[in-house]
Amino acid sequence: MPRQRSDQVKTAKAPVGRPPRMPAPRATILDAAAKLFAAHGFEGASLNDVAQAVGVTKAAVYHYFPTKKDIFDEMMVDLLERQYVAVGTEVNLAESPPEKLKAFMRAQAEFLEANHAAFVVMLHGFGGIEKNHWTEQQLALRDRYEQLLRTLLADGKASGAFAVDDVATAARAVLSLMNWMVRWFRPDGKTRAADFALQYYKLIVSGLRPRS
Amino acid sequence: MPRQRSDQVKTAKAPVGRPPRMPAPRATILDAAAKLFAAHGFEGASLNDVAQAVGVTKAAVYHYFPTKKDIFDEMMVDLLERQYVAVGTEVNLAESPPEKLKAFMRAQAEFLEANHAAFVVMLHGFGGIEKNHWTEQQLALRDRYEQLLRTLLADGKASGAFAVDDVATAARAVLSLMNWMVRWFRPDGKTRAADFALQYYKLIVSGLRPRS
Numbered sequence: 308m309p310r311q312r313s314d315q316v317k318t319a320k321a322p323v324g325r326p327p328r329m330p331a332p333r334a335t336i337l338d339a340a341a342k343l344f345a346a347h348g349f350e351g352a353s354l355n356d357v358a359q360a361v362g363v364t365k366a367a368v369y370h371y372f373p374t375k376k377d378i379f380d381e382m383m384v385d386l387l388e389r390q391y392v393a394v395g396t397e398v399n400l401a402e403s404p405p406e407k408l409k410a411f412m413r414a415q416a417e418f419l420e421a422n423h424a425a426f427v428v429m430l431h432g433f434g435g436i437e438k439n440h441w442t443e444q445q446l447a448l449r450d451r452y453e454q455l456l457r458t459l460l461a462d463g464k465a466s467g468a469f470a471v472d473d474v475a476t477a478a479r480a481v482l483s484l485m486n487w488m489v490r491w492f493r494p495d496g497k498t499r500a501a502d503f504a505l506q507y508y509k510l511i512v513s514g515l516r517p518r519s
Numbered sequence: 520m521p522r523q524r525s526d527q528v529k530t531a532k533a534p535v536g537r538p539p540r541m542p543a544p545r546a547t548i549l550d551a552a553a554k555l556f557a558a559h560g561f562e563g564a565s566l567n568d569v570a571q572a573v574g575v576t577k578a579a580v581y582h583y584f585p586t587k588k589d590i591f592d593e594m595m596v597d598l599l600e601r602q603y604v605a606v607g608t609e610v611n612l613a614e615s616p617p618e619k620l621k622a623f624m625r626a627q628a629e630f631l632e633a634n635h636a637a638f639v640v641m642l643h644g645f646g647g648i649e650k651n652h653w654t655e656q657q658l659a660l661r662d663r664y665e666q667l668l669r670t671l672l673a674d675g676k677a678s679g680a681f682a683v684d685d686v687a688t689a690a691r692a693v694l695s696l697m698n699w700m701v702r703w704f705r706p707d708g709k710t711r712a713a714d715f716a717l718q719y720y721k722l723i724v725s726g727l728r729p730r731s
Binding site: 344345346347348349350351405408427431432433434435436437438460463467468469470471472473476477479480482483484486487488489490491503506507509510511512513514515516517518 | 556557558559560561562563617620639643644645646647648649650672675679680681682683684685688689691692694695696698699700701702703715718719721722723724725726727728729730
């Protein structure tokens with residue numbers, strides 16, 4: 308897991324003096340940075356802001372993450388890896404394609420809610436669309452996750468459980484519903500993300516046209 | 520229409536000298552700013568960048584828009600007003616609720632494609648979610664547009680054309696599908712936005728579960 312890579316950054320840019328004593332320093336820094344980047348955008352929060360939020364010096368943050376982009380990169384890899392495990396486990400436990408789709412949508416919503424700040428950073432951390440922030444590793448992890456969804460939809464199509472013209476379009480539709488949640492879902496609201504996801508599941512499975 | 524408000528800004532902060540000669544200056548500035556904000560984010564592009572893109576001095580831009588936020592505000596009001604007219608007209612021309620929903624999704628996709636940069640600015644112009652960029656006027660225009668969709672869904676529910684548990688959730692789902700298009704749709708790609716919208720329409724109306 309990326310949060311255990313702390314040895315790797317010591318060589319090139321070692322800071323002066325000893326690192327500060329923090330329990331789980333990398334996770335602490337990532338959590339604080341996620342909240343700041345989610346609120347103000349990646350470019351609206353500095354390494355200094357992160358240090359202040361954690362209660363250490365900028366040099367202390369620098370000891371673990373030489374650049375702000377290093378924080379972002381580790382945050383994304385960590386998020387995408389944990390999402391794949393969390394959602395994939397639920398999908399694997401479900402038996403039929405419809406149950407797997409329901410499990411996918413519910414588990415992703417729960418994961419979004421439990422990791423709200425980092426999710427906002429992933430999907431809404433930057434203004435504009437020109438810069439390519441994503442590393443090859445992150446893109447591969449994102450594609451692996453989408454493939455999980457495409458596979459269960461394709462299995463449902465093959466078994467006759469789903470009537471799908473185009474699996475890629477259906478997968479994109481499901482992910483659009485889930486991803487746009489970062490723009491309106493409030494973790495402090497009275498409805499859980501998983502409940503919204505189940506409403507979406509029912510809608511996308513049943514369709515708007517009445518069934519006679 | 521907001522692009523005709525140019526007289527209003529002359530009083531408070533009139534620049535020195537005469538304004539530069541530009542045909543349709545406000546529209547020219549808004550178009551250039553939309554492209555810059557879409558690419559780099561609102562905070563990643565300056566008034567100076569806008570002036571350079573138009574080929575005039577910063578003072579010339581300042582003559583029409585005292586602040587960068589004024590550019591954003593007029594861009595959003597203009598976009599939301601035109602969207603309501605463009606999409607609303609198509610919805611009104613359609614006869615049944617399913618035809619109206621199809622018209623809504625197709626027309627919104629066409630409008631997105633024709634106004635891609637400003638749409639990206641509206642939905643993805645800022646990093647982070649804390650700042651409230653939206654004026655009361657813009658929020659009212661946004662709500663009026665969503666109401667257009669809710670009304671046609673509610674009409675379809677009342678007439679029996681749609682099986683909808685919750686109109687607000689269904690409207691949110693449709694808007695999620697359409698809004699997330701700013702994150703992956705490419706105007707220079709080989710498929711038109713309206714074609715993607717029609718695929719989504721078919722999916723959301725028919726549902727994934729086969730109809731016997």
